[in-house]
Structures are given as C-alpha cells and as structure tokens.
Amino acid sequence: MRKSLLVFAVVMLVASLSAHAQNTGNIRYKWYDGQGLMHFSDSLTADAMKYGYDLVNDRGLVVQHVPRQLNAQERAAANKLATEEAAKQRAAQEIVNAETQMLEAYPDEESYKISQQQTLDTIDQQIHTTQINLRSQEKALTDLLGRAAEMENAKQPVPKYLADSIAQQRGVVTEQRNTLHRQQALRAQTVQLQAKQLVRYRELKAAQAQSQQ
Structure with missing residues (x-):
C-alpha cells in the first residue's frame, strides 16, 4: 500500500513539473509585421516590440499578448483621451454629489x-x-x-x-x-x-x- 502511494506521488510530481514546463518553458515570440507576415523568434527583437507580439509556449499556445509600442503622437493622443475621460467621470460624479446634496438640503x-x-x-x-x-x-x-x-x-x-x-x-x-x-x-x-x-x-x-x- 505504501509503495502504491509512493508511485502515485512520483507520477503526480512528474506531471506537475511537465505542465509547468509546458506553460512557462521554451517561450518564443510571435508577431506580424507591417505587411501582415507572421514571424517567430527565440529572442525579443526590435520589430516585435514595434508591432506587438505574443509569448508562445512550446505547445504553440499564446500565454501572453504584449501590444505594440506607441509613438510619441499616439502616446499624446492616448494621454489626451485618458485625460478627457477622467474629466468626464469627475464631472459625472460632481453631478451625482450635487444632486445628493440637493435632496438632503430640500426634503x-x-x-x-x-x-x-x-x-x-x-x-x-x-x-x-x-x-x-x-x-x-x-x-x-x-x-x-x-x-x-x-x-x-x-x-x-x-x-x-x-x-x-x-x-x-x-x-x-x-x-x-x-x-x-x-x-x-x-x-x-x-x-x-x-x-x-x-x-x-x-x-x-x-x-x-x-x-x-
């Protein structure tokens, strides 16, 4: 009985280590260039960072997607959009606060x-x-x-x-x-x-x- 339990434990440990290696080991980089052509690389390249890339394990599964880097103009546009959205949210919250105060002040x-x-x-x-x-x-x-x-x-x-x-x-x-x-x-x-x-x-x-x- 003890021998059976030991064998079972060893099998589970091996399976666990195998799964971990499949999920995190042998990572490759996949990306598409400006013409839509797919590329693979064992190391992170400048083109991959330029166009955005996927982290792919040895089973071909994407474990993480990293979006492309934004240029200065795009970053400025994204920051402007984020600022405008934050301003809208603040304005909406101010309206809610004002209306709540109004109801409290005038029952x-x-x-x-x-x-x-x-x-x-x-x-x-x-x-x-x-x-x-x-x-x-x-x-x-x-x-x-x-x-x-x-x-x-x-x-x-x-x-x-x-x-x-x-x-x-x-x-x-x-x-x-x-x-x-x-x-x-x-x-x-x-x-x-x-x-x-x-x-x-x-x-x-x-x-x-x-x-x-």
Missing part, C-alpha cells in the same frame, strides 16, 4: 421652490438697484445736455469741461444700461434653468421614493 418640493424664489429675489433686487442708479445717471446727463443747449441758444460756445463731462456721463449711462440688460438676461436664463432643475428634482424624488418602497 420636499415646497422648500426647493422657496430656495429658487430666493435666488430670483436676489437678482430682482440687483435689477431694482441698477434701475434706480440708471435713472439718476440719466437725469445727470439730461441736466448737462440742458446746460449745453442753453449756451448754444445764447450763441455761446460750450466749454470743453462741459463737453467732456457730457461725454463721460454718456459713458456712465451706457454702462448702467448694459448692466441692466445683463441682469435682465440673467434673470430670464435663471427662470429657464430653474424650470429644468425642478423637473430633475421631481425625477430624483420619485426615484428616491420608489427605492424606499
């Missing part, structure tokens, strides 16, 4: 709408302040123009300081008008954005409610 739709209205109220206050300033600056410009008109009607030359003041005041009025237009455009854009955000909020709340069922 119901009413509180979310109140927050949106507060944003509009802030913009409206800025618009109101700009309108007041604009009316004040327009009045100042009107007064300067009136003084210049009186001098012209009296056949008197308009002094340089007055002409310069008018030009400067016109610039102030123009800037105030541009500011008002930007603020009004921002409000319109905010209203549109908030409508989309409210739709998304409702979708997230519905999904949240369904997951809790």
Whole structure:
C-alpha cells in the first residue's frame, strides 16, 4: 500500500513539473509585421516590440499578448483621451454629489421652490438697484445736455469741461444700461434653468421614493 502511494506521488510530481514546463518553458515570440507576415523568434527583437507580439509556449499556445509600442503622437493622443475621460467621470460624479446634496438640503418640493424664489429675489433686487442708479445717471446727463443747449441758444460756445463731462456721463449711462440688460438676461436664463432643475428634482424624488418602497 505504501509503495502504491509512493508511485502515485512520483507520477503526480512528474506531471506537475511537465505542465509547468509546458506553460512557462521554451517561450518564443510571435508577431506580424507591417505587411501582415507572421514571424517567430527565440529572442525579443526590435520589430516585435514595434508591432506587438505574443509569448508562445512550446505547445504553440499564446500565454501572453504584449501590444505594440506607441509613438510619441499616439502616446499624446492616448494621454489626451485618458485625460478627457477622467474629466468626464469627475464631472459625472460632481453631478451625482450635487444632486445628493440637493435632496438632503430640500426634503420636499415646497422648500426647493422657496430656495429658487430666493435666488430670483436676489437678482430682482440687483435689477431694482441698477434701475434706480440708471435713472439718476440719466437725469445727470439730461441736466448737462440742458446746460449745453442753453449756451448754444445764447450763441455761446460750450466749454470743453462741459463737453467732456457730457461725454463721460454718456459713458456712465451706457454702462448702467448694459448692466441692466445683463441682469435682465440673467434673470430670464435663471427662470429657464430653474424650470429644468425642478423637473430633475421631481425625477430624483420619485426615484428616491420608489427605492424606499
């Protein structure tokens, strides 16, 4: 009985060593050149690294594939692609984080709408302040123009300081008008954005409610 066990152990050891030699021993290199012709080599060559190669054992089985080396332009393109993909993943994760925080901050739709209205109220206050300033600056410009008109009607030359003041005041009025237009455009854009955000909020709340069922 002991002799049988010893013979069995020897056979298993030989089989194991044979399998290991088949898997790792007598490795050769196989690759295809630019014309698609297959090549074999016992050592790693520059062409194999250029085109990419397979590690082949003595049974003809591929045990590993090594892709070809990239040139500088290809490496730059690959790095750019990897960077863009990483940026997309970060942006997607930021959206997920922002939406999670939104649901935590506003447990119901009413509180979310109140927050949106507060944003509009802030913009409206800025618009109101700009309108007041604009009316004040327009009045100042009107007064300067009136003084210049009186001098012209009296056949008197308009002094340089007055002409310069008018030009400067016109610039102030123009800037105030541009500011008002930007603020009004921002409000319109905010209203549109908030409508989309409210739709998304409702979708997230519905999904949240369904997951809790």
